[in-house]
Amino acid sequence: MKKIFLLISLFLSVTLFAQNGEPVKAIHLKILETGDVHGCVFPQDLVKQRIRKGSLAQVETFVKNMRAQKNQTVILLDDGDILQGTPFVYYYNYVNTSGVHQLARVMNYMHYAAGTVGNHDIEPGHPVYDKFRKEIDFPWLAANAVVDSTGKPYFKPYVILHRNGLKIAVFGMITPGIPNWLAPSIWSGMHFEGMVKTARYWVKYIRSHEHPDLLIGLFHSGTNSHYGAHDDGQPPENASRLVAREVPGFDVVFAGHDHKPSNETVTNTVGKEVLLIDAGAHAELVSEADINLTYNPETGRYEKAITGHLRSMTGYAPDSAFMQKFLPDFIQVQKFVNKPIGKFTKTVDAGNALFGPSAFVDIIHQLQLKETHADVSIVSLLSMNTRINKGVFYMRDMFKLYRFENYLYTIRLSGREIKNLLEYSYGLWFNTMQSKKGHLLLFKTDANGNMIPSKWTGRPYLKNAYYNFNSAAGIRYEVDVSKKPGNRIHILSMADGKPFDMSKTYTVAINSYQGNGGGGTLTEGAGIPKSELSKRLITSSKKDIRYLMMKWIESRKEITPKALDEWKVIPEKWVKSAAKRDRKLLFGEKD
Numbered sequence: 001m002k003k004i005f006l007l008i009s010l011f012l013s014v015t016l017f018a019q020n021g022e023p024v025k026a027i028h029l030k031i032l033e034t035g036d037v038h039g040c041v042f043p044q045d046l047v048k049q050r051i052r053k054g055s056l057a058q059v060e061t062f063v064k065n066m067r068a069q070k071n072q073t074v075i076l077l078d079d080g081d082i083l084q085g086t087p088f089v090y091y092y093n094y095v096n097t098s099g100v101h102q103l104a105r106v107m108n109y110m111h112y113a114a115g116t117v118g119n120h121d122i123e124p125g126h127p128v129y130d131k132f133r134k135e136i137d138f139p140w141l142a143a144n145a146v147v148d149s150t151g152k153p154y155f156k157p158y159v160i161l162h163r164n165g166l167k168i169a170v171f172g173m174i175t176p177g178i179p180n181w182l183a184p185s186i187w188s189g190m191h192f193e194g195m196v197k198t199a200r201y202w203v204k205y206i207r208s209h210e211h212p213d214l215l216i217g218l219f220h221s222g223t224n225s226h227y228g229a230h231d232d233g234q235p236p237e238n239a240s241r242l243v244a245r246e247v248p249g250f251d252v253v254f255a256g257h258d259h260k261p262s263n264e265t266v267t268n269t270v271g272k273e274v275l276l277i278d279a280g281a282h283a284e285l286v287s288e289a290d291i292n293l294t295y296n297p298e299t300g301r302y303e304k305a306i307t308g309h310l311r312s313m314t315g316y317a318p319d320s321a322f323m324q325k326f327l328p329d330f331i332q333v334q335k336f337v338n339k340p341i342g343k344f345t346k347t348v349d350a351g352n353a354l355f356g357p358s359a360f361v362d363i364i365h366q367l368q369l370k371e372t373h374a375d376v377s378i379v380s381l382l383s384m385n386t387r388i389n390k391g392v393f394y395m396r397d398m399f400k401l402y403r404f405e406n407y408l409y410t411i412r413l414s415g416r417e418i419k420n421l422l423e424y425s426y427g428l429w430f431n432t433m434q435s436k437k438g439h440l441l442l443f444k445t446d447a448n449g450n451m452i453p454s455k456w457t458g459r460p461y462l463k464n465a466y467y468n469f470n471s472a473a474g475i476r477y478e479v480d481v482s483k484k485p486g487n488r489i490h491i492l493s494m495a496d497g498k499p500f501d502m503s504k505t506y507t508v509a510i511n512s513y514q515g516n517g518g519g520g521t522l523t524e525g526a527g528i529p530k531s532e533l534s535k536r537l538i539t540s541s542k543k544d545i546r547y548l549m550m551k552w553i554e555s556r557k558e559i560t561p562k563a564l565d566e567w568k569v570i571p572e573k574w575v576k577s578a579a580k581r582d583r584k585l586l587f588g589e590k591d
Contacts (some may be wrong), residue, residue: 027164027293028072031216031371034059035078035256036281038085038120041320042330044275046087046337047399054284058317060110062286062311064319071162073279076111077170079256080118080220083132085282087337087399089330090223093124094547095336098129102329104135109325114159123405125186138417141172141218144198147391154190157202160210163401166293169212171202175221175236175257180293180530181518183407183540194235195221199247207249214291214304217243217250223278241266243275251275251306252289261285262555263308275308286311337396342553344393345560351385351587354441354466356569359561360388364402365473367549368563372410372540375494375506376418376474378521379515380425381466385587393559398550408541409515410547411533415502417526418472420488424525427485428463433574439467440481440569440578441586449583460585469517471567475500477570495566507538511545 007167034056043055066074082103083089094103107115117140121129133140133155145155158171176192199217206212222238236242240255242267252275255262261280265273273514279287290307323330352358361379368377387401413421431442444461449461477491491500514521515537528536541548553559569575 007589020417022103025295027532029075029163029166029168029214029289029291030066030072031075031252031289031291031295032063032066032079033077033079033218033277033279033287033289034256034283035220035254035279035287036081036118036259037078037283038091038281039103040086040283041088041103041326044330045175046334047396047439051395052282052284054282054313055318056110056223056283056410057322058313058316059283059286059340060319060322061091062313063110064420075113075161075163075168077216077218077254078107078112078115079218079254079279080116080174081120081256081281082115082118083396084120084123084405087396088333090399090405091333091336093128096332099126100135101128101132102326102558104132105329106326108135109322112136112138114138114170114172115216116218116220116256117145117155117174119175120179120180122174122178123182126188136459141170142174142220143202144173144176144193144195145187146193147190149189158206164392165540166213166215167210168216169206169210170216170218171199171206172218173198173221174219174245175239176235176239179516180237181513181516183512183516184534192235195219195239195243196246197235199243201206203247203249213226215249216252216289216543218251219243219253220256222260223262223276224258227426228371231562235359241276244268244276248272250279251291251304254278254287254289261310263287268455275306277308277310279310284313286313311525313452313473330359335437337399339395340392341398341550341565342393342556343558344390345558347390348388348561350381350383351583353381353471354384354469354586356575357471357563357565357567359563360386360401361563362473363559364560365471365498367545367552368384368408369474370552371408371564372507372509372539374410374474374509376472377509378421378470378472379517380514380521381469382472384466393553395550398546398553399583401548402549403542404513405546406511407543408511408545409510409512410538410540411508411510411515411522411536412505412538413508413536415491415500415504415506418475418501418506418508419491421470421525422472422477422479422489423486424521425468426479426488427566428465428486429469430481431573432481432484432568433481433578436443436571436574436577438574438578439582440575441582443585457588459588461584465519468521470514470521473564473566475566480571481569481575482571495564512540531561 041056139156139159142155145154161168171520219240221240223241244253248268259281262278266276277287278287278400292305294303348360351358353361358395364379365377382403431439442463444463480488517523
């Protein structure tokens with residue numbers, strides 16, 4: 001693991017003294033942080049029926065080991081996105097809601113000192129996150145989630161922790177991109193301000209009112225901003241590096257949200273170095289900031305040395321006391337996910353959807369059209385490494401078929417806007433082929449045009465996120481990959497053979513993430529201003545799409561998955577051979 005070392009002289013606001021009246025010569029703090037855990041409480045993955053690389057049960061073993069070392073003081077933090085991602089949190093968010101949330105009991109048991117709210121913690125809605133924050137024994141932070149009526153933070157902005165005579169300020173912020181992904185009803189009563197602007201105000205306030213010895217940033221936001229150096233205009237989604245660089249005063253900034261592990265230093269605007277560290281996701285890594293304070297009698301100051309590490313949980317066994325305590329919860333959720341829902345008469349593979357129409361995606365299209373009676377359905381590929389086998393379809397398979405708690409919207413779009421959003425989607429998705437020897441998929445390449453291999457698998461990366469690869473149902477169309485993006489889509493007709501009219505207004509079924517602007521499907525693709533999206537909304541489902549699909553499958557009892565085959569990629573002779581090559585590259589399949 002990469003190490004980062006920085007040494008800063010600091011005159012502490014309160015001199016620390018041992019019992020004999022002499023200054024304490026050395027203080028060792030170890031601040032540990034989990035991030036983007038996404039409900040990975042236990043090592044067992046009940047959806048994929050395998051053991052995870054990381055879990056909070058393993059983190060508990062690691063933290064216990066750290067706390068057992070008497071020469072250091074350990075502080076455990078979390079930077080958000082813990083209430084979404086596995087059947088455990090889904091079950092306690094929506095099914096068993098009468099008692100204390102299981103995650104609250106787990107985190108209280110582990111003695112978290114503070115946490116920051118993530119966008120996926122907001123996603124379950126007010127009833128879930130308002131209840132959860134009352135049940136946890138630590139403050140849940142988000143200074144830039146601001147109450148509309150008062151201008152004050154909806155959650156606590158910061159907390160002061162007292163350890164070894166030190167005052168440690170932990171300041172939390174959430175990514176301000178939430179309005180781009182979630183329906184306004186989910187975050188009603190608040191809005192989200194830019195992180196740099198918010199940090200400037202609160203760092204000044206904390207410094208002047210609290211006089212902390214250490215200032216820790218705990219941000220549910222990634223490190224790479226897409227909007228430039230300052231968060232004026234549209235606030236950047238991933239602004240942790242911006243804050244570390246442009247707002248002096250932080251000693252450590254814990255980042256998250258982007259699921260990209262990192263460990264680095266950032267030099268701020270006054271020349272001081274700040275540790276910036278990100279634990280990735282799913283409790284596979286824990287961020288560790290080692291902070292050593294050493295008293296210098298000649299200067300009368302403490303010198304502060306900070307070292308960053310990313311600790312892998314792979315080598316840690318689940319804590320036995322943890323597993324025993326929460327075994328009843330595990331068994332309860334296990335019964336929930338093992339409930340039979342129906343039967344699939346054939347196996348479906350999400351990977352097929354990368355190369356053309358597929359039964360996996362078209363099941364979702366069929367559900368959306370049935371529920372909304374819309375003219376057209378838009379569905380993105382939510383997984384590319386998932387298979388649902390022929391035979392009994394269990395509740396756990398619903399988490400493979402539909403990964404997120406999106407709601408189902410019906411919106412109004414013109415024929416031209418439908419074409420434009422498909423142009424946008426297939427521009428992200430497919431390469432421009434010049435011959436049958438070219439690639440169908442658009443891979444990530446370096447400056448010389450060479451594909452960039454993964455350091456873990458050796459296989460190439462797709463250039464863009466597959467969850468923004470949208471197809472349509474209810475219309476028949478062709479995608480000509482011999483043409484450049486923006487000029488590929490030829491809509492032939494409606495699915496029933498009726499003419500498709502570019503100037504006509506159609507009803508369109510789409511998930512709430514995209515309906516609110518997520519992925520740029522409607523804003524960059526269809527060209528609709530963000531402020532106009534709410535005016536296009538006709539209806540929204542009261543339940544999430546996964547729930548609707550579960551009820552649909554239960555009612556039908558037996559599902560025969562099949563591709564609708566309402567679109568195709570041309571030139572077909574080029575595409576067939578290219579798809580075979582690209583599948584082998586991407587998935588490592590053998591001939």
